[in-house]
Every structure is written in structure tokens, then in C-alpha cells.
Amino acid sequence: MLKRIIYVNLLIIATTSLQVIWASPDGLSVVDLSSSPIDYIEWLCLWPMLVITALLFVLKRLSIRNTCQIITVSLLMTGYWILINYAEFKDRVAGWSTFSSAEVWYYVFVTTALSLVISLLIFSVMLYMIINRLGNENSIHKLN
Numbered sequence: 001m002l003k004r005i006i007y008v009n010l011l012i013i014a015t016t017s018l019q020v021i022w023a024s025p026d027g028l029s030v031v032d033l034s035s036s037p038i039d040y041i042e043w044l045c046l047w048p049m050l051v052i053t054a055l056l057f058v059l060k061r062l063s064i065r066n067t068c069q070i071i072t073v074s075l076l077m078t079g080y081w082i083l084i085n086y087a088e089f090k091d092r093v094a095g096w097s098t099f100s101s102a103e104v105w106y107y108v109f110v111t112t113a114l115s116l117v118i119s120l121l122i123f124s125v126m127l128y129m130i131i132n133r134l135g136n137e138n139s140i141h142k143l144n
Contacts, residue, residue: 001060004058004130004131005053005056007072007130008052008053008056008127009049009052009053011123011126011127011130012048012049012052012077013045013046013105015077015119015122015123016041016045016048016077016080016081016084017041017045017046018097018122019081019084019115019116019119020041020044020081020084020088021041022036022082022115023081023085023088023112023115023116023120024088027078028105030108036107037054039118044084047080048076048077048080050127051076052073052076052084054076055069055072055073055076056069056073063143066132067129070124070128070131074120074123074124075086075125077123078119078120079121081112081116081119082108082116085108085112085116086104086105086108087130088109089107089108090104093107106141133144
């Protein structure tokens with residue numbers, strides 16, 4: 001169980017870093033004038049690691065099937081990535097000019113759709129492999 005949680009956390013770090021760096025717009029941040037999200041990537045990865053680890057423990061205790069675990073965690077990560085992309089766009093682009101809320105959301109979805117889909121596919125496939133294929137004796141949830 002611990003081995004799988006470690007692998008899931010490493011997967012979260014890798015895919016969140018990939019997605020944020022890929023989807024981050026160019027330009028300086030209004031907040032701290034940094035030019036890259038790499039400066040605070042550890043904070044962006046910390047929260048999903050804590051939430052997903054706790055969620056996997058709860059889902060295991062509730063005897064939720066592996067497929068439902070994978071779907072739930074993948075959708076949660078996608079929502080988190082969308083919120084990060086929104087915050088990055090607000091800090092790096094919209095903060096220097098005028099955008100309505102609808103325009104910000106439109107731009108976020110249009111410009112980050114490819115990175116979101118690819119990150120989601122990588123995350124879901126790797127999570128499937130971790131949960132279902134990484135040794136049956138320590139599985140997060142064994143099917144009956």
C-alpha cells in the first residue's frame with residue numbers, strides 16, 4: 001500500500017509539473033514578477049498529493065472499485081489543473097490588462113485544452129498501471 005501511494009505521489013508531481021509548465025502563459029506574474037511557475041511548483045504539487053493520498057485511503061476503506069478510484073482521482077486532478085491554469089492566466093496575462101471573467105475562462109480552456117488532455121491521458125494510464133498492475137498483494141483495493 002505504501003509503495004503504491006509513493007508511486008501515485010510521484011505521478012502527481014510529474015504530471016502536475018508537466019501540465020503547469022506546458023500550459024503556463026509567457027510573461028511576468030503580477031503577484032511576484034517571477035517568469036516561471038517552476039519557482040513555486042512544489043506548492044502546486046503538495047496539495048493534490050495530500051488530498052489524493054487521503055482520498056485513496058477513504059476510497060479503499062469504502063471498498064470502492066479500482067475503476068471508480070481511477071476516474072475519481074483523474075477528474076479531481078483535471079479540475080485542479082484547470083484551476084491552476086486559470087490562476088496562472090489571471091496572474092500572467094489578465095493582471096496586466098482587462099479581461100472579463102468569461103474571456104478568462106474561454107482563453108484558459110482554448111489554450112490549455114491540449115495540455116490538459118495529454119496530461120489527463122498520461123495520468124490516467126499511469127494511475128491504472130499503479131493501481132491495477134503493481135503487484136496484487138499490496139493493491140489499493142482488491143476486486144472480490
